Amino acid sequence: MSRFLSNSTILDRPVGRSQRSAEQNVSLSAFSYLFSEMVQYHQSRVDSVSALEHRLEAAGYGVGLKVLELLAYRARDYTRQTKLMNMLQFVSTTAWKALFGKAADSLEKSIDHADEFMIVDYAPITSTSVSVPADLGGLSVDAYISGIIAGMLQGAGFPARVTAHTVEEGDRKKAVFLVKFAASVMSRDATIIG
Amino acid sequence: MSSSASTTATTSKTINAQANALWQKQPKANAEFFALTYGALVAELVRDLEQNSEIQAELDRMGHSIGIRFIEEVLAKAPELKVSQQFMETVDVVKVAMKLFLGVTVEIVTSADDQYIVKMNENPLMVFVELPEDRQDLQYNQLLAGMLRGMLEMLQFDCDVSISSSTTTGNKEIYELKVVLKQVLQGGAGEEYQEE
Numbered sequence: 001m002s003r004f005l006s007n008s009t010i011l012d013r014p015v016g017r018s019q020r021s022a023e024q025n026v027s028l029s030a031f032s033y034l035f036s037e038m039v040q041y042h043q044s045r046v047d048s049v050s051a052l053e054h055r056l057e058a059a060g061y062g063v064g065l066k067v068l069e070l071l072a073y074r075a076r077d078y079t080r081q082t083k084l085m086n087m088l089q090f091v092s093t094t095a096w097k098a099l100f101g102k103a104a105d106s107l108e109k110s111i112d113h114a115d116e117f118m119i120v121d122y123a124p125i126t127s128t129s130v131s132v133p134a135d136l137g138g139l140s141v142d143a144y145i146s147g148i149i150a151g152m153l154q155g156a157g158f159p160a161r162v163t164a165h166t167v168e169e170g171d172r173k174k175a176v177f178l179v180k181f182a183a184s185v186m187s188r189d190a191t192i193i194g
Numbered sequence: 195m196s197s198s199a200s201t202t203a204t205t206s207k208t209i210n211a212q213a214n215a216l217w218q219k220q221p222k223a224n225a226e227f228f229a230l231t232y233g234a235l236v237a238e239l240v241r242d243l244e245q246n247s248e249i250q251a252e253l254d255r256m257g258h259s260i261g262i263r264f265i266e267e268v269l270a271k272a273p274e275l276k277v278s279q280q281f282m283e284t285v286d287v288v289k290v291a292m293k294l295f296l297g298v299t300v301e302i303v304t305s306a307d308d309q310y311i312v313k314m315n316e317n318p319l320m321v322f323v324e325l326p327e328d329r330q331d332l333q334y335n336q337l338l339a340g341m342l343r344g345m346l347e348m349l350q351f352d353c354d355v356s357i358s359s360s361t362t363t364g365n366k367e368i369y370e371l372k373v374v375l376k377q378v379l380q381g382g383a384g385e386e387y388q389e390e
Contacts, residue, residue, distance in 0.1 A: 024297070025226075026297050028222055101224060
């Protein structure tokens with residue numbers, strides 16, 4: 001229904017006009033089945049666990065870049081994060097809530113390495129319905145989420161390597177996303193006052 | 195239960211109410227995240243396969259794989275749905291399934307004894323999507339078509355499911371999936387779902 005002869009593209013349509021559309025849902029089953037097909041597809045095209053994780057990360061990376069833009073656009077008081085801790089807070093609360101419906105369970109700083117941080121989630125949506133067969137031991141499909149985190153950080157100017165690990169805690173497991181920032185980020189952050 | 199070709203207004207309302215009630219209880223995931231994940235998948239397929247026909251075939255196959263499993267969830271959550279030998283009664287199952295899967299209410303219009311059209315006026319998969327000019331013919335939503343095909347197959351109906359119009363090809367706002375019955379399958383699986 002364009003009034004003019006020019007093509008109206010998707011860029012002209014309002015994106016998520018309101019908070020309402022940001023909170024629209026599909027079933028968890030839909031996501032799980034889709035993700036399962038995605039993992040199986042990638043699995044059919046590689047022959048090692050690390051290559052599979054790499055592909056999942058790459059898939060997540062593009063999503064992360066887009067999620068960052070989307071959330072930045074939606075936040076009315078958006079100020080571009082320049083400090084490291086603020087960016088990590090953004091990822092572990094705002095972004096996590098938008099994607100998974102709740103904030104991450106915790107954000108931790110490594111004692112041994114100043115450039116390492118951990119985002120913890122007890123029930124990541126990607127692996128709660130996945131069981132990894134013994135011959136693929138070590139595979140973490142949460143690599144998709146690692147990719148998303150990495151994409152977001154890269155897009156915001158905080159390049160980092162992000163890896164997903166499953167850690168036993170008592171009688172339950174948790175997913176730990178280890179974020180290791182590039183040296184340039186750490187040295188830049190040290191010079192920022194405030 | 196009448197076996198006439200079209201659903202009456204009252205039975206249609208009851209099915210929608212039933213589907214809505216079931217939807218309230220479904221665990222949810224964020225629709226935009228779902229759309230972005232699907233987009234990442236399609237982008238990967240485009241990179242790997244390049245030809246529209248191959249990409250669509252792969253999406254259809256994935257959808258089919260999802261459909262044959264998802265139908266069990268639908269029937270388990272809605273045991274009052276009648277699973278019968280009548281093709282037209284699959285309309286109710288499809289309505290409930292689409293609601294349970296995508297949270298979308300669909301309208302189904304019968305176009306002949308052996309076919310109907312599933313109309314969705316919103317499609318969560320497409321929320322951020324616009325196809326580039328050189329890919330205008332790509333059926334982005336082929337996964338949904340495959341899914342319907344898989345579900346109907348498990349109900350013993352071998353069907354052709356195609357996408358008859360969507361905003362990416364043609365300028366309509368409504369997304370339509372056309373279901374045409376090819377043959378009724380013989381075989382034992384149907385009996386498991388029948389009432390004792």
